[in-house]
Amino acid sequence: MEMETPTRGVLATGARLVLRGWRVLSWAYVVNLLLGIVAALPVAATISEILNHSLEAGRLAKGFDLGAFFGLLMQPEVTLSTFVPGSFLVSLLYLVFMLFLTGGLLADYRHDQRLSFSAFLDACGTFFWRFVRLLLFLLLALVPVGLLHALFQYVTSKRIENSPRDSVAFWVTLSGLAVVALLFFVIRLWFDVAQIRAVAENERKIRHALGKSFRVTFGNFGSLFWIFLRIAIVALLVSAAAAWFFVKVLRPEQVGVTIVYCQVFVFFWLTIRFWLRACETVWYQRKFPAPVAFAEAPILPGPAESEPLSLPARHSRLLPMRRLYSSASPPKMM
Amino acid sequence: MARRLLCAALCAALLLPAGVAAPPAPRPPQAAPPDAAPRAALSERVVAYQIDARLDAQKKIITATETLTYRNLTGQPQQTFPFHLYLNGFQPESTFYREIRRFGSRGPWEEKNRGGIEVKSLEVAGQGNLTSAIEFIQPDDGNPKDKTVFQVRLPKALAPGASVEFRMAFQSKLPETVARTGYKGDFIFAAQWFPKVGVWWRGAWNCHQFHATTEFFADFGTYDVKLTVPQNYVVGSSGDEVSSVANPDGTKTLTLRGQDIHDFAWTADPNYRVVEDSWKGSAGPVKIRVLMQPDHESQAARYINALKGTLDRFDRWYGPYPYNRITVVDPARGSAAGGMEYPTLFTAGTFFLMPAGLRLPELVVEHEFGHQYWYGMVASNEFEDAWLDEGINSYTEVKIMDSLFGSKTSAINLWGITLGDSDFQRLTYTFAPDTDPMVRSGWQFMTGNAYGGVTYGKTATVLLTLEGLIGEETLRRAVRTYFMRYRFTHPTEEDFLKTVEEISGQNLRWYFDQAVYGTQVLDYSVDRILSDPVDWFAAKLEEKKGVTLYRSHVVVRRLGEFIFPVEVEIKFDNGETIREKWDGQDRWTRFSYEKKAKVVSATVDPGRKIPLDRNLFNNSATREPDPAATRKLTNVWRVLVQILAQALAWLA
Numbered sequence: 014m015e016m017e018t019p020t021r022g023v024l025a026t027g028a029r030l031v032l033r034g035w036r037v038l039s040w041a042y043v044v045n046l047l048l049g050i051v052a053a054l055p056v057a058a059t060i061s062e063i064l065n066h067s068l069e070a071g072r073l074a075k076g077f078d079l080g081a082f083f084g085l086l087m088q089p090e091v092t093l094s095t096f097v098p099g100s101f102l103v104s105l106l107y108l109v110f111m112l113f114l115t116g117g118l119l120a121d122y123r124h125d126q127r128l129s130f131s132a133f134l135d136a137c138g139t140f141f142w143r144f145v146r147l148l149l150f151l152l153l154a155l156v157p158v159g160l161l162h163a164l165f166q167y168v169t170s171k172r173i174e175n176s177p178r179d180s181v182a183f184w185v186t187l188s189g190l191a192v193v194a195l196l197f198f199v200i201r202l203w204f205d206v207a208q209i210r211a212v213a214e215n216e217r218k219i220r221h222a223l224g225k226s227f228r229v230t231f232g233n234f235g236s237l238f239w240i241f242l243r244i245a246i247v248a249l250l251v252s253a254a255a256a257w258f259f260v261k262v263l264r265p266e267q268v269g270v271t272i273v274y275c276q277v278f279v280f281f282w283l284t285i286r287f288w289l290r291a292c293e294t295v296w297y298q299r300k301f302p303a304p305v306a307f308a309e310a311p312i313l314p315g316p317a318e319s320e321p322l323s324l325p326a327r328h329s330r331l332l333p334m335r336r337l338y339s340s341a342s343p344p345k346m347m
Numbered sequence: 348m349a350r351r352l353l354c355a356a357l358c359a360a361l362l363l364p365a366g367v368a369a370p371p372a373p374r375p376p377q378a379a380p381p382d383a384a385p386r387a388a389l390s391e392r393v394v395a396y397q398i399d400a401r402l403d404a405q406k407k408i409i410t411a412t413e414t415l416t417y418r419n420l421t422g423q424p425q426q427t428f429p430f431h432l433y434l435n436g437f438q439p440e441s442t443f444y445r446e447i448r449r450f451g452s453r454g455p456w457e458e459k460n461r462g463g464i465e466v467k468s469l470e471v472a473g474q475g476n477l478t479s480a481i482e483f484i485q486p487d488d489g490n491p492k493d494k495t496v497f498q499v500r501l502p503k504a505l506a507p508g509a510s511v512e513f514r515m516a517f518q519s520k521l522p523e524t525v526a527r528t529g530y531k532g533d534f535i536f537a538a539q540w541f542p543k544v545g546v547w548w549r550g551a552w553n554c555h556q557f558h559a560t561t562e563f564f565a566d567f568g569t570y571d572v573k574l575t576v577p578q579n580y581v582v583g584s585s586g587d588e589v590s591s592v593a594n595p596d597g598t599k600t601l602t603l604r605g606q607d608i609h610d611f612a613w614t615a616d617p618n619y620r621v622v623e624d625s626w627k628g629s630a631g632p633v634k635i636r637v638l639m640q641p642d643h644e645s646q647a648a649r650y651i652n653a654l655k656g657t658l659d660r661f662d663r664w665y666g667p668y669p670y671n672r673i674t675v676v677d678p679a680r681g682s683a684a685g686g687m688e689y690p691t692l693f694t695a696g697t698f699f700l701m702p703a704g705l706r707l708p709e710l711v712v713e714h715e716f717g718h719q720y721w722y723g724m725v726a727s728n729e730f731e732d733a734w735l736d737e738g739i740n741s742y743t744e745v746k747i748m749d750s751l752f753g754s755k756t757s758a759i760n761l762w763g764i765t766l767g768d769s770d771f772q773r774l775t776y777t778f779a780p781d782t783d784p785m786v787r788s789g790w791q792f793m794t795g796n797a798y799g800g801v802t803y804g805k806t807a808t809v810l811l812t813l814e815g816l817i818g819e820e821t822l823r824r825a826v827r828t829y830f831m832r833y834r835f836t837h838p839t840e841e842d843f844l845k846t847v848e849e850i851s852g853q854n855l856r857w858y859f860d861q862a863v864y865g866t867q868v869l870d871y872s873v874d875r876i877l878s879d880p881v882d883w884f885a886a887k888l889e890e891k892k893g894v895t896l897y898r899s900h901v902v903v904r905r906l907g908e909f910i911f912p913v914e915v916e917i918k919f920d921n922g923e924t925i926r927e928k929w930d931g932q933d934r935w936t937r938f939s940y941e942k943k944a945k946v947v948s949a950t951v952d953p954g955r956k957i958p959l960d961r962n963l964f965n966n967s968a969t970r971e972p973d974p975a976a977t978r979k980l981t982n983v984w985r986v987l988v989q990i991l992a993q994a995l996a997w998l999a
Binding site for chain 1: 440531533534580616618637640641642643679680681695698699755759762764765766767771772773774777778919948950960962963964965966967969972973974975976977978980981982984985986987988990991992993994995997998999
């Protein structure tokens with residue numbers, strides 16, 4: 014069943030999938046933006062009282078004067094401790110939202126055509142709790158990474174402490190962080206594959222899915238990591254260029270333009286994550302194509318009794334999904 | 348010699364027009380000698396130290412003998428002499444650590460941070476061995492465990508004008524750096540490493556215990572130091588290197604001489620890279636020696652450029668630098684020894700990736716060099732009048748950094764983010780604006796932060812505000828006069844304040860009483876602005892720009908207790924600007940106008956001459972809101988939250 018070159022053209026195919034599912038991406042962005050706006054509302058309400066009628070505010074509008082900024086922070090009304098918890102809570106809400114969205118997103122990416130809105134929501138709901146369980150396993154899997162980092166710090170601290178060179182300390186510390194980041198992304202790849210597999214195989218037993226996907230991920234680590242690496246390089250290059258443009262070209266007083274520019278940047282990072290998801294899904298599909306009988310079944314628009322989900326026969330207990338993809342009415346395009 | 352006369356003439360020419368009285372102990376500026384040969388005294392040279400020291404580089408122990416010749420210039424017989432043993436502060440039961448704990452530090456005690464000086468023997472020439480007469484005293488807090496000051500009573504009193512010779516053998520254990528003193532790996536920074544006699548000042552011995560926030564106070568004199576260290580160590584010190592002799596045991600003995608200085612510090616590190624340069628000032632050439640850590644070698648130019656710019660401005664603005672050398676020490680990583688001053692030597696600090704727009708290396712070089720003037724030569728009492736050193740130095744730091752890098756960008760100019768040094772000083776003041784007066788002794792401040800905020804930030808801001816009162820140039824002349832008059836002496840706070848009043852020709856007591864001796868907070872605000880049509884009652888009122896007559900009011904309030912005369916600028920929508928003056932005596936005032944124009948804005952202190960005003964945001968009010976800054980900062984927060992949310996979503 015395995016294809017010989019599952020990575021060929023995978024980035025382009027993934028990008029096409031992201032484009033095709035632009036509505037999901039847009040929703041993910043809009044929710045991200047709305048939550049950001051909600052988190053920023055108390056900040057705006059507080060600082061507007063101080064800034065909007067003060068000429069001193071010009072030092073912040075026409076540049077970013079740290080003296081004025083810290084002067085603002087020292088105003089009794091401005092208490093970061095009241096802003097931070099709300100913003101963190103909002104960020105956690107977004108995590109939950111993305112947990113919910115991911116099931117539908119992966120189901121959408123693994124089909125040749127877009128899912129209907131109801132099918133998409135159904136997939137979101139179907140996989141939500143499984144992905145919550147996966148999240149808990151992910152947190153468990155990250156514990157050794159944290160321990161490893163602590164061990165790394167312990168082992169290197171003496172060398173760092175006694176080195177007269179900043180560079181030694183800097184590069185050793187950076188290397189430690191890079192290794193931790195790398196391990197995180199490797200584990201994330203594993204869990205990404207687990208999620209894709211859970212959707213593809215309608216896997217209910219999460220530990221089982223994790224075990225299988227572990228073998229899949231690390232049995233094909235080179236090709237999977239190559240996908241990740243190329244996307245990461247694109248992300249970093251674009252981010253560096255964006256930062257350069259922000260610092261060198263955008264003028265501080267162009268507040269409106271800056272706001273739009275920042276949102277484009279935020280949207281770009283979201284796109285990167287979606288792109289990686291799409292590429293991983295394409296890779297998995299090519300690596301483990303569904304049985305022909307199922308794979309060739311039409312999805313959308315399809316007959317009421319169509320069975321588009323390419324599941325092996327052993328996963329016939331797929332009641333919610335079966336219901337999901339056997340809607341009598343023509344699905345609404347997303 | 349010709350240069351000396353020229354300098355003396357120049358200084359006299361600068362001082363005489365200002366009506367400056369002759370200094371109490373006139374010492375014409377001396378051209379720097381080309382080498383370490385004895386030279387004409389710049390100071391009274393009360394003390395002469397001869398120290399022969401050997402460093403055990405493995406154990407970080409200095410074993411030494413010290414001969415101190417003390418000249419009794421007190422005008423009265425002296426029989427009891429107090430000595431500092433500063434290193435004994437680095438012991439867990441010392442007053443130094445008591446205060447650190449009191450300030451909130453909760454770190455565990457680590458034995459490697461223990462330091463101390465043990466006086467093995469003390470003899471006084473002609474009066475015998477007085478080791479057993481050593482008595483530890485605690486003049487400040489009575490802590491019997493504190494051993495940072497001892498005194499010894501001589502069998503025979505020392506007559507006025509006579510000299511006495513103390514001969515000591517001592518051993519100093521350096522801590523892993525505490526308070527920028529000690530070692531880190533091979534890096535050695537030996538400061539306050541020898542027994543040092545107190546100062547007879549204002550009719551009494553002044554020899555305070557070592558405190559968490561205080562620095563030092565000592566008499567001027569000469570230092571002849573023989574220092575034996577491993578041959579591979581590069582040494583920098585407060586003295587000129589007279590000779591260096593290699594010893595058969597793999598060590599070398601350096602002979603070092605410092606003149607007209609009041610302390611002697613040295614550093615040694617096999618990793619130093621030496622970068623040398625020179626600068627020529629009105630008192631002659633100055634050799635610049637920079638001891639860089641290997642990783643920082645490429646940044647030596649930043650140190651040197653900042654130092655030359657600083658030397659140049661000090662020379663032109665405040666007076667000549669009379670020494671023939673200055674050594675910049677780039678301390679070892681993690682040593683926490685950066686940013687400390689000693690005569691003709693100071694520590695700086697940088698990072699190997701320090702971006703050019705982050706001017707910390709320049710700032711620390713400027714600041715620590717400035718101490719050569721406000722601590723090194725004008726040797727005020729750092730225990731009791733720390734603001735005379737740190738505060739005036741912070742003020743001159745602002746002036747020089749602004750001159751070198753621009754007032755808005757003198758501390759940071761990086762990626763569109765800016766910070767002026769004056770704002771930096773102001774910020775440190777606003778953290779603790781009203782806890783302590785500037786004139787408080789260092790260890791009596793409420794907290795360490797209060798000490799820092801008031802001594803550095805508030806003093807600089809008080810002097811910057813003083814510029815607005817008497818003029819920048821006048822204050823510069825006053826500071827110059829203060830330096831020229833009191834260098835190589837131990838002036839008091841009143842010496843400085845009276846010099847400012849004298850040069851400005853103004854009675855500034857009302858200001859000094861509040862700013863220097865008081866804790867009043869200065870805060871003015873525009874409380875409200877409004878413009879109301881005079882015919883507001885008319886049945887069909889049509890407001891037309893330039894036609895409708897308005898009755899406008901601007902209310903300005905004094906929120907703080909600090910009374911200060913202010914200017915208020917009122918702008919109208921026909922382009923007219925009015926400047927009003929208010930003496931600030933009452934809690935508020937109202938300015939009213941009848942014009943065919945509405946008030947657009949009102950600003951207290953439009954020229955920004957009162958940085959002492961704690962809150963600058965309430966200094967102005969506009970009729971129409973301008974939400975640009977709010978939008979910008981809200982955008983920053985929003986984007987940060989969005990990115991945080993997306994980062995967390997990587998767990999999904």
